[in-house]
Amino acid sequence: MQVDEADDAVAWSAFCEALDFGALVPEAYEAYRPAVIEGLIFFLKNLDGDRTADLLADQLLVPEEAGVAERIVAIARHCPALHKMGQVLARDHRLPPEFRALLQKLESMPSSLDTDEARALAEGELGPLQELGIRIDEPPLAEASVAVVIPFSGEAVSGGNGRGVLKLLKPGVEKKLEEELDILQRLGALLDEHCEAYHLPRIAYEETFLDVRDLLAREIQLDHEQTNMRQARAAWAGLTSVVIPEVYPISTPRVTAMQRIDGGKVTETATLPRRARRRMGDLIVRAMIAQPLWSTGEVSLFHADPHAGNLFRTNDGKLAILDWSLVGSLSKQDRIALTQLVLGGFTLDASRARAAIDALSQSRSDTAALDALIAQRMGRLREGEWPGISWVTDLLDDAATSARCHFGANLLMFRKALQTLEGVVADVSPDCKPGRVLTVSLLRMLAAEWGNRAFAFPSSRHFATHLSNLDLTQLWASSPLIGQRQLYGLGSAIPRLRRPAPAQ
Numbered sequence: 001m002q003v004d005e006a007d008d009a010v011a012w013s014a015f016c017e018a019l020d021f022g023a024l025v026p027e028a029y030e031a032y033r034p035a036v037i038e039g040l041i042f043f044l045k046n047l048d049g050d051r052t053a054d055l056l057a058d059q060l061l062v063p064e065e066a067g068v069a070e071r072i073v074a075i076a077r078h079c080p081a082l083h084k085m086g087q088v089l090a091r092d093h094r095l096p097p098e099f100r101a102l103l104q105k106l107e108s109m110p111s112s113l114d115t116d117e118a119r120a121l122a123e124g125e126l127g128p129l130q131e132l133g134i135r136i137d138e139p140p141l142a143e144a145s146v147a148v149v150i151p152f153s154g155e156a157v158s159g160g161n162g163r164g165v166l167k168l169l170k171p172g173v174e175k176k177l178e179e180e181l182d183i184l185q186r187l188g189a190l191l192d193e194h195c196e197a198y199h200l201p202r203i204a205y206e207e208t209f210l211d212v213r214d215l216l217a218r219e220i221q222l223d224h225e226q227t228n229m230r231q232a233r234a235a236w237a238g239l240t241s242v243v244i245p246e247v248y249p250i251s252t253p254r255v256t257a258m259q260r261i262d263g264g265k266v267t268e269t270a271t272l273p274r275r276a277r278r279r280m281g282d283l284i285v286r287a288m289i290a291q292p293l294w295s296t297g298e299v300s301l302f303h304a305d306p307h308a309g310n311l312f313r314t315n316d317g318k319l320a321i322l323d324w325s326l327v328g329s330l331s332k333q334d335r336i337a338l339t340q341l342v343l344g345g346f347t348l349d350a351s352r353a354r355a356a357i358d359a360l361s362q363s364r365s366d367t368a369a370l371d372a373l374i375a376q377r378m379g380r381l382r383e384g385e386w387p388g389i390s391w392v393t394d395l396l397d398d399a400a401t402s403a404r405c406h407f408g409a410n411l412l413m414f415r416k417a418l419q420t421l422e423g424v425v426a427d428v429s430p431d432c433k434p435g436r437v438l439t440v441s442l443l444r445m446l447a448a449e450w451g452n453r454a455f456a457f458p459s460s461r462h463f464a465t466h467l468s469n470l471d472l473t474q475l476w477a478s479s480p481l482i483g484q485r486q487l488y489g490l491g492s493a494i495p496r497l498r499r500p501a502p503a504q
Helices: 002-017 027-045 049-059 068-076 080-089 097-106 115-126 173-194 205-220 222-235 274-293 332-346 350-360 367-382 389-402 409-428 434-453 469-477 484-497
Strands: 147-154 163-169 255-259 263-265 299-303 311-314 319-321 327-331
Touching (some): 027 173, 068 097, 115 147, 115 163, 115 255, 163 222, 205 409, 222 299, 274 311, 299 332, 327 332, 327 409, 332 350, 350 367, 367 389, 389 434, 409 434
Antiparallel strands (some): 147 163, 163 255
């Protein structure tokens, strides 16, 4: 066995030396290229021997003239963890366009199964389909990182249209994902040990990878996804322009039977007019960011895997949010702290911003480094930078890397979801400005709360916006610092927005 593992390591070393992995790392992160390259090689070298042989054999089918990007994508198709990573990065505009185009093929792939194989796979999990009142007469619609989606028809479907889909785990995916997540944990420990040699910031890589590992493991827990989907349908019920699939009773812990959504990826907009593309971009921001941020619940659910393959534009122009296997949650305190961080930016209040980051961080930070970072970012605001969502996420990123703040898995997933959505929205509509959409959404929420604020304690933040009357007073009092015109615009907009918003 040891000989086989040694042979695998030699085989991967020879393969990797023939490719320039570093070319895929954006110039802005050039200092981290050695760590990225060594991390990828470590991952590949530690795969099971049989998988290594299959992956290397698969490379022989890739055209000889193919570049490193195409070969990496070919490997990712067979590695659930790398496949998921590719989906997340597919809309990251910091990557070369050609590489992004290849990664976008991972968002939703055609399945290798035909109709008979799909039917056999479904019956292996559900038993005789005829007894359930359903039929499978078509090949799978798509294949993703861990599952295959198979259309079915029959009287078991509620609503009377007789159509639905089955989501089933791909054969062998559980064992593959378990192996890969274990490798990623060991990779985190390796980075912790050698972060100085790789010129990496100290951010507890193994602990962070463990948190993310727990979340990714939920990808194969389909019964959890079914619960998430039911909760999401309730939470998003007020947005009539958003569709979340209904879960059908024939579902099992290993099979999700649900409503079939007709449409295509939101990024497939070539035939849409410019205004329709912008409306869809605005809707994505409202549904995927504003909705989970501004709610009164103690815990707010958010979709943690919003790549373009999971966001559909339906045939009647609505936004369908698919695949709820990977979700996160933000507590009321998390949302208050995020709001306070934005408020600190608006009022140029470094101490408020510092207190918000301390509330979000789960471990002691480098106090001097954090103070210096916040002072630097406040300086940028004085020069005209807008303290929107990008300002917040960039500040949190730097707080983690330079001030050694450790944020929980849910906040990390939310940060990653925001980055993914930024790329998706840009590809849907370059005219959509997420900051503007969020500002308008916040103003509408404030307008809806206005009547109840007269009866609230000054310090109460028991509002969907998480802003107290005292916060708003301080914001208004700070208006000379951030531009009188901008705050006058906020003050005059609230009364106008008090009238009911048009139906979503």
